[in-house]
Amino acid sequence: MTTTIDGTNVSTFAAGVTCTALNGGQLGGRRNIVYNGEMKVAQRSASVAGLGAASGYFTLDRWAMSNGDASAGRYTMAQVADGPAGFANCLKLTTTTADTSIAAGEALVLGTKFEGQDVQQLQKGTATAKQVTVSFYVKGNANALYVCELEDNDNARINTQSFAVTTAWNRIELTFAADTSDPLDDDNAKSLSLNWWLHGGATYTGGTFASNTWADTVQANRMAVGSRTSIFDATSRTFFITGVQMELGDTATPFEHRSYGEELALCQRYCQVIYPAGDQGFAVGFNRSTTLASTIMTLPTEMRSAPTVTFSAQNAFQVHFANSVAQSTAMALGEVNTKAVTINATVSSGLTAGQGIQIREHTAGAWLNISSEL
Numbered sequence: 001m002t003t004t005i006d007g008t009n010v011s012t013f014a015a016g017v018t019c020t021a022l023n024g025g026q027l028g029g030r031r032n033i034v035y036n037g038e039m040k041v042a043q044r045s046a047s048v049a050g051l052g053a054a055s056g057y058f059t060l061d062r063w064a065m066s067n068g069d070a071s072a073g074r075y076t077m078a079q080v081a082d083g084p085a086g087f088a089n090c091l092k093l094t095t096t097t098a099d100t101s102i103a104a105g106e107a108l109v110l111g112t113k114f115e116g117q118d119v120q121q122l123q124k125g126t127a128t129a130k131q132v133t134v135s136f137y138v139k140g141n142a143n144a145l146y147v148c149e150l151e152d153n154d155n156a157r158i159n160t161q162s163f164a165v166t167t168a169w170n171r172i173e174l175t176f177a178a179d180t181s182d183p184l185d186d187d188n189a190k191s192l193s194l195n196w197w198l199h200g201g202a203t204y205t206g207g208t209f210a211s212n213t214w215a216d217t218v219q220a221n222r223m224a225v226g227s228r229t230s231i232f233d234a235t236s237r238t239f240f241i242t243g244v245q246m247e248l249g250d251t252a253t254p255f256e257h258r259s260y261g262e263e264l265a266l267c268q269r270y271c272q273v274i275y276p277a278g279d280q281g282f283a284v285g286f287n288r289s290t291t292l293a294s295t296i297m298t299l300p301t302e303m304r305s306a307p308t309v310t311f312s313a314q315n316a317f318q319v320h321f322a323n324s325v326a327q328s329t330a331m332a333l334g335e336v337n338t339k340a341v342t343i344n345a346t347v348s349s350g351l352t353a354g355q356g357i358q359i360r361e362h363t364a365g366a367w368l369n370i371s372s373e374l
Contacts, residue, residue, distance in 0.1 A: 032256040033119065034112060034194070035266045036062045037136075037244035039079055039089040043264075043273040044369065047078035049096070057373055060091050061267035064373075068107035068201070073097055074232065075108070083242045084137050084169035086255070090242035093198070099232035107223075108199035108231060112244070113374040115304065116154065116184045116191030121248060124152070125183030133175045134194065135252035137243040140165045141236070144229040147197040148174055149222065154191045155182035156217045160209065162225040165239065173252040179214040188304050190374040194246060197223040198231040198239060268301035272370040281320060281358030282368075283343050287351040293319045295359050298340045299370070307372040309333045309341060316366035319345050321357040326350045328362065341370060 041061040048058040052074030055066045059077050076094045083090040091110075099106070123129045134148060144165040151158050157179065163172045184191040197204070200223035207220030215221075231237050243255045258266075276282040285295030311317070317328040326347035334342030345359050 029256070031247040031253060032245045032258075033114065033132075034062075034244050034246050036060060036112075036263055037242075038087060038255070038257065038263070039063075039083070039091050039242045040260050040263050041267045042079045043267070043271060047076065049076040051075050051077055052097075057271065061271060062112050063091060064111055064113065066107065066109040066111060066195075068105050068203075069099070069199070069232075070103075071097070071099070074099070080240075082240065084171075086257075087137065087242045090137075090240045093231060093239045095232050095235055095237040097232075098235045098237075099199070099230065102199075102201045102230070102232075104202040106199060106201040107197070107204055109195050109197050110239075110241070111151075111193050111195040113153075113190045114192040114194075115374065116187045116189060119184055119192050120186055122178075122184070122192075124179050125155075125181060127180060129178035129180045130248050131175055131178050131250050132246055133173060133249055133252050134246045135171060135173045135243070135255070136241055136245070137169050137171050138163070138165050139167060139169045139240045141167060141238045142234070143167070144231070144237075144239075145225065145227050146229065146231075146239075147223050147225055148172075149193075149195040149197060150176050151193040151195055151217070152179070152182065152184065152191070152214075153193055154185045157182060157214055158217045158222065159212060159214045160197075160222060160225075161211050162209070162228070169240075171243070171252070175212075175250045177212050177214060181214065194244075196241070200228075200230070265301050268299075269304050270371070270373045272299060272301070272303070272307075273367055274370070275365070275367050276317075276359075276361045279320075279360060281360040284356070284358045285343075287319075287321065287353050287355045287357055289353050290349055290351045291347055293321075293345045293347070293351060293357050293359065294334060295343050295345070295357070296340055297343060299338075303338045303370070303372040304374070305372045306336050306338060307341065307370045309336075309343070310369040310371070312365070312367045313363065316361070316363040317345060317359055318362035319347055319351065319357050320360055321351065321355050324350070325362075328359075331368075338372075343368075
């Protein structure tokens with residue numbers, strides 16, 4: 001076998017096979033720009049029912065639902081163990097209430113979002129802008145036609161392509177054209193989104209569908225493909241997806257598997273959910289007064305930005321001091337940065353100022369959600 005090595009590049013193999021840049025090319029590591037594409041990590045919950053009126057992150061990390069339907073109780077979202085060969089998990093959406101009268105502004109969009117600083121390799125807005133290939137495994141319980149979209153959030157531009165779903169697992173491979181117009185901001189804000197349009201009213205379907213063409217965002221064009229279907233066409237309609245990969249170039253390479261620990265750490269830049277089970281304290285500090293305890297938590301992963309904190313309930317925690325406990329009446333976020341947060345707990349009485357304490361669970365299943373999502 002003849003091999004030519006030029007720096008980091010392996011150029012030629014026997015039989016004339018050419019491989020450009022093992023480290024930087026399509027066979028190199030870190031090809032997949034998508035986090036949690038294997039649907040492994042679900043810190044918030046493995047399943048949520050009754051969705052339809054709200055948008056946001058509900059189950060699987062980095063996977064958000066954008067919803068223009070005002071009706072609650074329309075669908076469920078879950079992590080299920082029903083992936084194709086090589087994939088333990090997938091994301092499943094199930095319609096629980098069919099939509100027989102679609103209003104103009106209705107929409108259901110599954111998506112994942114990227115910081116600008118993490119997609120500079122696309123070289124968008126330059127003469128050397130790169131194509132990207134998006135691949136994913138999908139199936140449903142009925143044949144369907146939906147839309148996959150790359151959305152430039154910095155410059156309000158989109159590129160859309162349709163794809164078909166059958167009742168068997170299939171890998172969809174879509175190459176999106178390079179965009180030499182409008183660069184993405186090099187920062188930690190939302191610059192690019194990868195979206196799957198599963199339902200849309202006339203506001204999003206009444207225009208002209210231009211496949212694989214970058215253009216300024218026109219809402220009416222986003223799901224305007226002919227013969228489109230809606231996940232809400234019938235009760236119990238399903239949509240399964242896993243193995244999502246986005247990479248440079250015009251070829252879908254084999255899915256890049258990462259360990260659970262690595263995937264969790266990547267997701268924790270955006271969300272960290274703490275479940276302080278039993279006597280396990282999650283933050284330590286001291287009492288500021290007879291009713292106020294202050295603690296600090298050092299975060300295992302530096303977050304994208306100074307986070308917010310949501311508590312399962314204001315009275316779901318307790319302050320543990322000496323051999324006693326006092327139930328919280330209020331929980332609040334104090335000083336905060338990307339590496340640590342201060343958690344304050346108010347109790348009715350009984351604390352001793354200056355005494356060391358820890359905060360732990362009072363109600364079984366208590367949690368706190370630390371978030372800096374895009």
